[in-house]
Amino acid sequence: MRHVLSVIVENRPGVLTRVAGLFSRRGFNIDSIAVGEIEDKDLSRMTILVEGDEKVIEQVIKQLNKLIDVVKISNLTNESTVNRELVLIKVKAEPSMRAELQQLVETFRAKIVDVSLDSIIVEVTGDEEKIKAFELLLKHFGIQELVRTGKIAMMRGVKFIKMNGEGGKSG
Amino acid sequence: MKIKGAMMVVEALKRENVDVVFGYPGGAVLPLYDALYDADITHIMPRHEQGGIHAADGYSRATGKAGVCIATSGPGATNLVTGIANAYMDSVPIVALTGQVPANLIGTDAFQEADITGITLPITKHNYLVKETRDIPQILKEAFYVATTGRPGPVLVDIPRDVLAQEADFKYPEKVDLRSYKPTYTGHGGQINRAVRVIKEAKRPVICAGGGVVSSGAQEELIKLAEIGQIPVTNTLMGLGSFPGGHPLFLGMLGMHGTVYANYAVTEADLIIAIGMRFDDRVTGRVDSFAPHAKIIHIDIDPAEIGKNVEVDVPIVGDVRRVLEQMLKKLKKGETEEWVEQIGRWKKEYPLTYSFSQEELKPQHIIQEICKITDGEAIITTDVGQHQMWTAQYFKFKRSRSLISSGGLGTMGYGFPAAIGAQVGCPQEKVFCIAGDGSIQMNSQEIATAVCNKLPIKVAIINNQFLGMVRQWQELFFQRRYSSTCLEGSPDFVKLAEAYGAAGIRVTKPQEVVPALEKAMEINDRPVFIDFQVVPEENVFPMVPPASPINKILGGGTK
Ligand SMILES: Cc1ncc(C[n+]2csc(CCOP(=O)(O)OP(=O)(O)O)c2C)c(N)n1
Numbered sequence: 001m002r003h004v005l006s007v008i009v010e011n012r013p014g015v016l017t018r019v020a021g022l023f024s025r026r027g028f029n030i031d032s033i034a035v036g037e038i039e040d041k042d043l044s045r046m047t048i049l050v051e052g053d054e055k056v057i058e059q060v061i062k063q064l065n066k067l068i069d070v071v072k073i074s075n076l077t078n079e080s081t082v083n084r085e086l087v088l089i090k091v092k093a094e095p096s097m098r099a100e101l102q103q104l105v106e107t108f109r110a111k112i113v114d115v116s117l118d119s120i121i122v123e124v125t126g127d128e129e130k131i132k133a134f135e136l137l138l139k140h141f142g143i144q145e146l147v148r149t150g151k152i153a154m155m156r157g158v159k160f161i162k163m164n165g166e167g168g169k170s171g
Numbered sequence: 172m173k174i175k176g177a178m179m180v181v182e183a184l185k186r187e188n189v190d191v192v193f194g195y196p197g198g199a200v201l202p203l204y205d206a207l208y209d210a211d212i213t214h215i216m217p218r219h220e221q222g223g224i225h226a227a228d229g230y231s232r233a234t235g236k237a238g239v240c241i242a243t244s245g246p247g248a249t250n251l252v253t254g255i256a257n258a259y260m261d262s263v264p265i266v267a268l269t270g271q272v273p274a275n276l277i278g279t280d281a282f283q284e285a286d287i288t289g290i291t292l293p294i295t296k297h298n299y300l301v302k303e304t305r306d307i308p309q310i311l312k313e314a315f316y317v318a319t320t321g322r323p324g325p326v327l328v329d330i331p332r333d334v335l336a337q338e339a340d341f342k343y344p345e346k347v348d349l350r351s352y353k354p355t356y357t358g359h360g361g362q363i364n365r366a367v368r369v370i371k372e373a374k375r376p377v378i379c380a381g382g383g384v385v386s387s388g389a390q391e392e393l394i395k396l397a398e399i400g401q402i403p404v405t406n407t408l409m410g411l412g413s414f415p416g417g418h419p420l421f422l423g424m425l426g427m428h429g430t431v432y433a434n435y436a437v438t439e440a441d442l443i444i445a446i447g448m449r450f451d452d453r454v455t456g457r458v459d460s461f462a463p464h465a466k467i468i469h470i471d472i473d474p475a476e477i478g479k480n481v482e483v484d485v486p487i488v489g490d491v492r493r494v495l496e497q498m499l500k501k502l503k504k505g506e507t508e509e510w511v512e513q514i515g516r517w518k519k520e521y522p523l524t525y526s527f528s529q530e531e532l533k534p535q536h537i538i539q540e541i542c543k544i545t546d547g548e549a550i551i552t553t554d555v556g557q558h559q560m561w562t563a564q565y566f567k568f569k570r571s572r573s574l575i576s577s578g579g580l581g582t583m584g585y586g587f588p589a590a591i592g593a594q595v596g597c598p599q600e601k602v603f604c605i606a607g608d609g610s611i612q613m614n615s616q617e618i619a620t621a622v623c624n625k626l627p628i629k630v631a632i633i634n635n636q637f638l639g640m641v642r643q644w645q646e647l648f649f650q651r652r653y654s655s656t657c658l659e660g661s662p663d664f665v666k667l668a669e670a671y672g673a674a675g676i677r678v679t680k681p682q683e684v685v686p687a688l689e690k691a692m693e694i695n696d697r698p699v700f701i702d703f704q705v706v707p708e709e710n711v712f713p714m715v716p717p718a719s720p721i722n723k724i725l726g727g728g729t730k
Contacts, residue, residue: 066475
């Protein structure tokens with residue numbers, strides 16, 4: 001099963017290596033990882049998608065907790081969350097195909113962000129399902145290049161990740 | 172007042188009550204060595220950085236204080252790697268200081284540059300690359316704090332040469348507060364109550380005590396727990412010494428080379444109380460047949476150890492000593508006579524034995540004589556191999572910190588430098604290193620260190636002319652095809668010792684053992700090497716073959 005972990009870390013050089021290194025060393029598989037600063041500029045938040053059963057995830061969380069630079073870990077897998085990923089896709093676009101492409105882009109509320117003679121770049125944001133569907137459709141036109149940010153997630157409603165609250169580090 | 176980075180390091184060491192460091196100089200640490208030149212800190216120079224860090228490790232295990240070692244950049248730093256991994260596996264608090272090339276040259280493949288923080292990432296509890304001289308006090312304070320608290324471990328601090336040479340204001344922090352590091356020391360009240368209840372209900376309980384008992388100083392609490400609850404105790408290799416070897420409730424070591432009765436007891440138990448141990452594969456054997464009838468209470472300071480290898484019924488995260496104190500307040504006298512009697516019958520039926528001989532020298536006999544002549548009071552370090560297991564089996568340890576051995580990493584060459592550290596830390600104690608003829612050659616250059624510092628370490632080389640433990644596996648599992656395990660070309664160890672100015676004694680017959688030991692005990696101004704030329708093909712039994720259930724035992728009865 002795939003899990004979504006939100007890992008708040010000290011914003012220090014090498015912290016990404018520490019986290020990524022731990023995954024490879026202990027034989028855990030990262031599906032995707034997205035990193036960026038948060039509201040407190042001393043901290044970064046990593047959203048990590050990791051494959052494994054409950055036992056594996058428990059070990060992942062405990063081992064991550066042992067890293068001195070890791071401040072807090074939340075398992076968002078079973079939370080109600082907003083999930084987003086941003087993808088840029090360069091598609092072949094002969095002039096004759098553009099109208100059809102345009103329509104597709106609108107349906108998916110994507111955006112055309114660059115146009116050249118025979119290709120365009122499309123930007124799309126959304127959850128996994130939407131992006132998968134969009135990618136599948138664009139394949140018919142011919143995808144030349146694709147780049148994604150990795151998924152980010154945030155809990156819905158009043159809940160938020162408190163820095164000193166439950167789920168804080170111990171041990 | 173502004174002082175140089177190197178002076179800051181010396182000042183920080185003083186504030187951390189460090190009075191001995193083990194270090195080896197070089198270009199990148201020249202400023203630090205200049206500051207050490209007239210500092211009030213004893214500096215011990217090994218003959219190889221690996222010797223230095225193993226000595227710091229032995230010092231730490233013998234004294235309970237953090238061990239400190241220094242190496243220069245590049246090859247100096249990489250020579251520490253085995254020692255760091257060794258300390259990491261056995262949770263030994265070490266602060267390793269390494270020099271680095273000047274900050275502006277980092278990343279350019281400069282002369283003697285190695286990315287030591289990168290290299291040691293997976294084998295340190297934490298590590299630091301210091302970027303600014305003014306950061307030195309804060310980082311060293313943190314380094315000592317992280318190394319010695321929670322589950323202890325090695326911390327490396329890499330300092331570029333120019334950072335050591337430049338000046339900045341020195342203010343040493345009073346305390347450390349890391350929002351991302353808050354070890355749990357006190358056990359959860361509800362879990363303590365559950366544990367006490369489960370102990371009360373148990374008919375066949377066994378305590379498995381590991382290195383955590385030693386590092387938290389919980390020997391007395393462990394004895395009380397065992398005596399009040401009438402619960403037999405077995406030790407992991409790392410735990411040996413935490414429970415008196417002569418105690419009627421003691422079962423000796425468990426696991427691959429454990430006693431038959433310890434392994435039977437664990438297999439038949441209805442409750443395992445695992446204290447400061449981590450269910451290593453050498454302890455559990457095939458993990459799905461480990462303690463099949465037992466509930467498990469697991470007490471450990473590291474939450475990640477709980478549930479890692481075996482499923483646990485009552486997890487308790489906390490400092491072993493504090494948790495045991497909490498439990499002892501509620502524990503009632505246990506009634507386990509039948510169980511203790513049953514184990515007593517196993518002890519009689521399957522004792523630890525070997526066939527003593529009047530003609531040939533047996534390694535087990537030597538260990539027993541060393542135990543006798545020191546009254547079990549010496550600090551014993553070992554290398555890795557058969558001699559290590561015989562020591563674990565036949566030496567009756569009386570107190571914590573009296574066995575110093577490389578458990579998790581199994582590092583040959585550890586024993587002798589560790590003995591140097593132990594003797595430096597405990598000058599009043601008798602220190603014995605029980606070594607293999609293979610292992611001793613991995614760090615024999617340190618004889619010079621021991622001679623220079625007049626350390627009266629007794630080194631008992633169990634010389635079987637083989638890489639014995641590997642040979643044993645080849646004998647048992649590879650049809651005696653002794654591929655590269657015969658140690659041809661070893662030096663004459665007596666002459667080797669004498670060449671360095673140490674004493675050397677040779678023993679070839681059982682009758683010579685005691686006189687040789689007596690003679691060694693009288694030498695107090697230099698190391699003594701005793702070359703015990705033992706039978707070449709003695710095996711360590713009992714033995715649980717790898718990945719077998721621990722009650723399927725070679726050379727000791729199979730249930
Ligand atoms: C650095 C290192 N290299 C290799 C090994 C593998 N190994 C384990 S025991 C052993 C033999 C040790 O021989 P010796 O020191 O003579 O001790 P004995 O087993 O004969 O008592 C070897 C090679 C090891 N543990 N450490």
